Amino acid sequence: MRASSTRGPWPHSLPSTARDGRTKSWAAGRQGRREAPPPDHPVLGNFHEISVESADIRASVEFYERLGFTQATTNDTWQHPYGVLTDGRLFLGLHTRRGPACTLTFVRPGIAEHLAEFADRGIDLTVCHTGEEMFNEIAFSDPFGQNVAVLEARTYSPVTRRASELSLCGYFGEVSLPVTDFEAARQFWEPLGFVATEEAETPYVHLPLTSDHLDIAFHRPRIFDAPMIVFSDPDMPARIARLRELDVKISSDLPRGVPVGANAVIEAPEGTLLLLLHDEN
Secondary structure (H helix, E strand, O other), X not given: OOOOOOOOOOOOOOOOOOOOOHHHHHHHHHOOOOOOOOOOOOOOOEEEEEEEEOOOHHHHHHHHHHOOOEEEOEOOOOOOOEEEEEXXXXXXXXXXOOOOOEEEEEEOOOHHHHHHHHHHOOOXXXXXXXXXXXXXXXXXXXXXXXXXXXXXXXXEOOOOOOOOOOEXXXXXXXXXXXXXXXXXXXXXXXXXXXXXXXXXXXXXXXXXXXXXXXXXXXXXXXXXXXXXXXXXXXXXXXXXHHHHHOOOOOEOOOOOOOOOOOOEEEEOOOOOEEEEEEOOO
């Protein structure tokens, strides 16, 4: 996609009012490829945003601002309407262009010069827009269909909000993704710079992976069949009560085994699911 020389219909900052059979095919594709060495640099670069498709950006912006998120100033890279909301740790990019419902997006300058690193790891690109006269970006999917994008440059400016300034949702911890095979998921993501810890049993069975910029986790589809952005807080019951006072719709459709009352799920207008967990520790 070529960067626009003029800004789209949205200003820099929007107004305040405003998994499946791919596992086997990926494993088979790795056969015959040379094993990539452990990364001594971030293959994906730095975490940029969770990119989501939003048919009504204004509604999404108003929703996240009600939760205590603030807007970041965007630039003119994208030709479509685009906005970014943040709590200081999590960055949500709202896009009106058609695409995957949820994409983990990273920035690595000079990405066009590093395409071989993805091939060495058995990754087939689904998007490869590179060249001197265009904004460079690539994309691919993990074995379970989770979309990942890598851009050559940021699409919004740094924010002054501190990571300690929590939203009403609490502390952003991780993005949890549904996968049918924890080991296959670990083998795919660890060469990209993530490190798996021990499988956890509470509050539901999941496998956490850490990195320097973004933590992710895997849960089984029978636990919950969609990606979740996970927040936690010792005072989560009080936070949930406050959200109810603000007329935020609270869902009791929780991951299997997570008790209702002290925990909740919120669905944003564009469909993003926010899991609010009571941290009893």
